[in-house]
Amino acid sequence: MATWKNSLCTESLIALLMVGLCTPVCVEVPSGTKAVQGKNMTLGCISCMKREEVEAITTVKWFYQPVGGEESLIYEFSGGQGMESKSSMQGRISWNGSRDLQDVSITIINVTVNDSGRFTCNVTRILRFETHNHVVQSNISIDLKVTVEDSEDFTSVLSEIMMYILLAFLTVWLLVEIGYCYRKISKAEVTQESITDYLAIPSENKENCSVPVEE
Structure with missing residues (x-):
């Protein structure tokens, strides 16, 4: 009987370890803040889900605020589709997010000096429980500086x-x-x-x- 219990405990421990190894790890890495004119720049935004076992509806909105200007919506991703808003970057924004929508980054193609400013990544998740829905929001701001030439860090x-x-x-x-x-x-x-x-x-x-x- 004791041998059977030890065997069962060993198998359970191995199963837990395998589950832990198979579980994807989400790490919130800060985005780069410097870009060079004429090149592409990926604005990183990682918003890890805390409850992966719960079904969630995710909506992502990217806002842009130029230096001394007003903030405006430039990109929205919802229902598996992305849509650009009218802005100076229209036609130059590419979705760079992952399938699980934990990485919701975008890429600005052929950046210009006028693209300098603050970018805000807004992530809204509606977690569906059996009795109610729970809304979780997160905001990540990125202050981007675009230079004419690539200057190496001293x-x-x-x-x-x-x-x-x-x-x-x-x-x-x-x-x-x-x-x-x-x-x-x-x-x-x-x-x-x-x-x-x-x-x-x-x-x-x-x-x-x-x-x-x-x-």
Whole structure:
């Protein structure tokens, strides 16, 4: 009976571990905030579902507010379809979300300097329970800055330089160590040959021979 219980507990534990490994993990990663004129820019918006076992109706709205201007709706995704609103970005917005609608990102194609401003991602979920519906909302704001040319970050440039210096130092150190080891091995071989030659001399002639001693 005890063996049967232990076997059942082991199987249950394995099943729980398999379920845990198979469950998709949602990580809310912040979006990039810098773009270069003429290139595409993905505005990341990840809104993880807290109750994946509950059926949910998800509506996503993207708003844009230029510097010193008013906020307006530029894109809406609902019922499995996306629709652009009239704006300066109309025709340049591409849906980049996932099937489970936890990643609801969009991509701005061929960004311009005039696209700088605040983007707001609004996610509304209607969770359907047996007795009632529960509404959950989340907002993520992204302050985008578009530049004419791509300027490298000073920190990244410095890190790259330090990496090359470190690689050069390690290469020189490795060569020195190889040379040192080679000299030690060569001296050891010479000493070994001298001892072997000495032992090969008849005993009556050893008094007139001297073996070089390495200090």
